[in-house]
Amino acid sequence: MTAPTPARREEPRLGWLPWAVFLLSVAAFLPALTAEFVKLDDDYNYVNNTNFRGFGPANLRWMFLWFQLGGVYQPLSWVTNAVDYLLWGMNPAGYHLGNLLLHGLVAVLFFFLARRLLSLALPAPKGEPAYPLEAAAALAAAIFAIHPLRVEVVAWASNRSYILPAVFYVLAIAAYLEAKAPSPKGSRFSPTGWLVVSCVCFAVSLMAKAVGMTLPLVLLAIDYFPLRRWGDDKGWFSPAAVKVWEEKVPYFLLALGAAVIAANGRHVFGEFVPLQRFGPSARLAQALFGSVFYLEKTLVPVRLVPLYSMPAHLHPFDALCAPRTVLFILLTGAAIAWRRRWPAGLALWGAYIAAVLPFLGLSQYGRMLQIASDKWCYLASFGWALLPAAALLEAWRRAQAGKLDNRAVRNARTAAGAALALLFVLSWLQTRTWHDTETLFRHILKSEPECYFCHGNLNTLYNERRDFSRAIEEGLASLKVKPDYFLAHVGLSVSYSSTGRLDEAIEHCRIGLSQDPGNPDAAEAHYNLGFFYHLKGDLDKAIEETEIATQLKPYLLNAQFNLAYFLQTKGRLDESEARYRTVLRMNSTHDNAHFNLGILLKAKGRLEESAAECREAHRLSAAHDSPLCPRVAGVEK
Secondary structure, eight states, X not given: OOOOOOOOOOOOOOTTHHHHHHHHHHHTTGGGGGOOOOTTTHIIIIITOOTTSSOSHHHHHHHHHSOBGGGBOOHHHHHHHHHHHHHHTTOHHHHHHHHHHHHHHHHHHHHHHHHHHHHHHSOOOTTOOSHHHHHHHHHHHHHHHHOGGGHHHHHSGGGHHHHHHHHHHHHHHHHHHHHHSOOTTOOSSOHHHHHHHHHHHHHHHHHHOGGGTTHHHHHHHXXXXXXXXXXXXXXXXXXXXXXXXXHTHHHHHHHHHHHHHHHHHHHHTTOBOOTTTSOHHHHHHHHHHHHHHHHHHHHSOOSOOSOEEOOSSOOTTSTTTHHHHHHHHHHHHHHHHTTTTOHHHHHHHHHHHHHHGGGSSSSOBSSSXXXXXXXXXXXXXXXXXXXXXXHHHHHHHHHHTTSSOHHHXXXXXXXXXXXXXXXXXXXXXXXXXXXXXXXXXXXXXXXXTTOHHHHHHHHHHHHHTTOHHHHHHHHHHHHHHOXXXXXXXXXXXXXXXXXXXXXXXXXXXXXXXXXXTTOTTHHHHHHHHHHHHHHXXXXXXXXXXXXXXXXXXXXXXXXXXXXXXXXXXXXXXXXXXXXXXXXXXXXXXXXXXXHHHHHHHHXXXXXXXXXXXXXXXXXXXXXXXXXXXXSOOOOOO
């Protein structure tokens, strides 16, 4: 008689896990879909920027051949924004939706990368089912994707240029792994072919923005562990180790090219901060601070704000940096000392430092220095998400081998689930702070009451709302913290001029220009001065200041128009006509320019040309209801 065969337990099918990771990654940030463009670069990048709106020759030239706003080169990110514009116009929800979907894609790609890295770092015992590894990879991807440190990148429309590079950054690492540790299922490409794919993905990532330029160093960390291709037993300078370095030459060349382009862009826009202003010790202090700060926020993600202001004085061993400096030394020493017992520790620490290196402040740019930013650790966070997933996988295996109580594993799973739920809630709440400009800056001010930049932006916001009493209050609050803050002076000048206090408006413009004459927004300040002098009836000074504005920024359309109008009012008709022609070359549909040019040409006796300009003005604007052009359109403000 044959003994009955025991029923075989079917392995769970987890093909739904990538979809779950994607949906979770999107759901955590859904409040972003109702958010507006905020006055934290969104106004410059989208609201006031027409260059990305479409795929015409001029748009493509701007995307691919010019350094974009602030001296950044990110053409592929602008291409995706152009697609958004064609689909949604200027509805911010469409741009936020694009960020959410791309972030979900990054999470799914990281799921597959995490699965591969975990399988290499913790090879499965013979006969082990696939689902523990799948579940661990999903946990790693979820921890990365819904962590509150991701909110700034996902909920801020202008940070598309951090998410899109990450897509190809992860693909570049995955292709590299296929080249150096082929999948057991086989591959359609040779190792060399996969290396080519990896380099192409890296190049595409850099074209989206060069935030991942240190990828070759990250690959070296992966070569150390889990690939174990060099270091310790394999030798640090052996022929095999030299070969590992040689393989990275194409990556380093791509990274070098991206670094040169990025540096040139910053130089062209005058963004680099000289050593005299921010010295070597301060830069080292910021690097040590940032290296530990992002770990702190990963473990305790509270009090997250878009701007962590730079202290007036910074030193590696001052009260702010000393604890982080000591901790950095201890962590680095421990990673090196325990490298034989725990090689993953040194690989994780090295990959993390490599990924965050471009953002540690060793090279400073921008006029508003900040000591850290949540978005800067987006790529650097992948490794840390692997740690709890690896720990849970190893605990499960030890329990299966009878070396660990099953209750401990169940408790660990429960804790992981609770942690994910907490991260989800924190990210949801943090995303709501990005709803609009006022909400965002009020949130920052709760943590940093002396954020002069926040007060300055609220001044601009209230000026636009014509709430000038609150605008003046915010402008003065900004100057109380930073008396030489250029934009606060300019913003206050608008507030005062709008309430009829022209002398104070002119004074603040003058103070701002005297303290920071090289500010990128100096043209706008001179433009405002021209307008204020026009209101006071001083036409000569109005012409002088507006002419300076057009010299600093020839493409400042309103300044060109105002100058043409002032010259026309002064009776300098030839110069005025030339300026109107400039305006119309910049914008052929400028109805007021056609309108005023018609008046000017009539005064010069060129009646046929005058009539043609008037007809064009009427066609463009029904407000101009007289064929004789009886009035001159006013200045633009």
